[in-house]
Amino acid sequence: MGEHTDYSGGLVLPIAIQLGVGISFETDDGFEIDAPGGEGLAAAVWEELGRPAGLRAQVTADLPQGAGLGSSGAFAVAVALAVCDAAGVDPAPLELARACQRAEQRAFGVPSGILDQAASLLGRAGHALLLDCGSLEHRWVPVPDSAAIVVLDSGERHSLASSAYGDRRRELEAGDPRRVRHVETENERVRETVAALERGDVGALGPIFAASHASLRDDYEVSTPTLDALVNAALDAGAFAARMTGGGFGGSVVALAEPARAQDVRAVGAQGWVVTPADGAIRRRTGSTPDRA
Numbered sequence: 001m002g003e004h005t006d007y008s009g010g011l012v013l014p015i016a017i018q019l020g021v022g023i024s025f026e027t028d029d030g031f032e033i034d035a036p037g038g039e040g041l042a043a044a045v046w047e048e049l050g051r052p053a054g055l056r057a058q059v060t061a062d063l064p065q066g067a068g069l070g071s072s073g074a075f076a077v078a079v080a081l082a083v084c085d086a087a088g089v090d091p092a093p094l095e096l097a098r099a100c101q102r103a104e105q106r107a108f109g110v111p112s113g114i115l116d117q118a119a120s121l122l123g124r125a126g127h128a129l130l131l132d133c134g135s136l137e138h139r140w141v142p143v144p145d146s147a148a149i150v151v152l153d154s155g156e157r158h159s160l161a162s163s164a165y166g167d168r169r170r171e172l173e174a175g176d177p178r179r180v181r182h183v184e185t186e187n188e189r190v191r192e193t194v195a196a197l198e199r200g201d202v203g204a205l206g207p208i209f210a211a212s213h214a215s216l217r218d219d220y221e222v223s224t225p226t227l228d229a230l231v232n233a234a235l236d237a238g239a240f241a242a243r244m245t246g247g248g249f250g251g252s253v254v255a256l257a258e259p260a261r262a263q264d265v266r267a268v269g270a271q272g273w274v275v276t277p278a279d280g281a282i283r284r285r286t287g288s289t290p291d292r293a
Contacts, residue, residue, distance in 0.1 A: 001193040001212060003245065004220055005183050006113025007169055009134030011190040014115055015143065016123020017151075017275040019064075021074045022292040023082045025057035033057040037065075038075055044103035045079045052087035064271070066157035068246020072108075073116025076100040077281050077293035085283060093121040094136050111169050112247075120293045123280030130194055141194050143277045147202040148262035149254065152234060152269030154226045156250030165247055168220060182219035186212060205256055206241040213243035222248025233268040237261070 002012030023033075031054050033042045038059070057079075065071045080096050080103075091099075097117035104112055114133055122129050127140035143149075172179040189208050196204040213231055217223035227244045230253045234242040238261035245254040257265045266272035281293035 001208070002115070002186060002190045003212070003216055003248070004168060004172075004222065005186050005190070006115040006131075006133040007111060008172060008183055009132075010183055010187045012115045012118075012131050012133060013128050013141065013190050013193055014070075014119035014123075014131075015128045015149070015275075015277040016119050016280040017069070017149075017273075018278045019062050019069070019273065019275065020120075020292050021059065021061040021063055021071070021078045023057050023059055023078045025055040025082045025086060027086050028054045028056045030054050030056075033059065033079070035059045035075070041072060041076055041103060041107040042079045044107040045076050045100060046083055048099040048103045048106070049080060049083050049087075052089060053083060055082060055086045057082055064153060066251070067151075067153050068244070068248070068251025069151065070116035070119065070246070072104060073100065074120045074293045076103055077117055077120040081281055081283050081293065094118065097121050110165055112165070119280065121280050123278060125279045126277050128197065128277060130190070141197050143197060144200050144202055146200075146258070147205070147256045148259045149275050149277070150234070150239065150257055150262055150265045151245070151273045151275050152230055152253040152255060152266070153271040154224075154230050154250060154252060155270035156224060156226050164222075164249065168222065178219040178221075182215045185215055185219075202256065203240065209241035209243040209256070216244055216248060220248070224248075224250060227251070227253060230269060231255075234265050237265045237268050239265045 006012050031046050063071050077100050080100050097114055100117040101114045118131055124140045128143055130141050131138040189212050192208050223244050231242045234255040239255035239257045242253055242255040245252055255265050262274045
């Protein structure tokens, strides 16, 4: 919960998931990465970190691009961890998240927030991350096993650089009443979601998710007819909560279902995954297993 609230210093409640991006590297005098389409972002991360070390890197990933699941944030974090490993430095997680956020802004020219990078670095298995994006105060909230989390890919690909993402931020900062209303009510929905999770009342999340999706559709205008239809399909297949997730203009829907109904819900998307709240970025300095975010 908490879409389009991070760049206004609001509240977010993301989870890290078991899908991710991995990077294997060797130290080198220069900086070279085998990541078609991602070279610009990788170079921007290296620049933001002050070029502390060179490397040659290979990328593996099972996190889909453009699906609203924070793939660019995860990629930036994985690059940053590899560069830090090569340089032998270990910055604080939120310091690294800020550097990755600045790198994405530089690479894509989009005034994006810190949600994805923070989730990638601070994710904890079995928990959601409650983050105040203004103060950066944060804590973890347990996610009950009674709610299976299903991600449904709509098949619509979005690009933050070519979407109206920047327009929405400018409209929000200009005080557009609908944009402001979305952020104010979404912040309250984050609080309501935290309260429901902490008392183990996952059934209360259905109306909260419905209100979030309606606000993203009507007040913030970042949903699409395909996403709207996919939300309805997920509910028809047995989900008790569903809404679009990510920046919008395409991407994915997140749904909650009883574990026994999860596979039925998963089947309604162009592609779908039953995901679990997972630990965030992992640094491995030995062996052949890559750093992963």
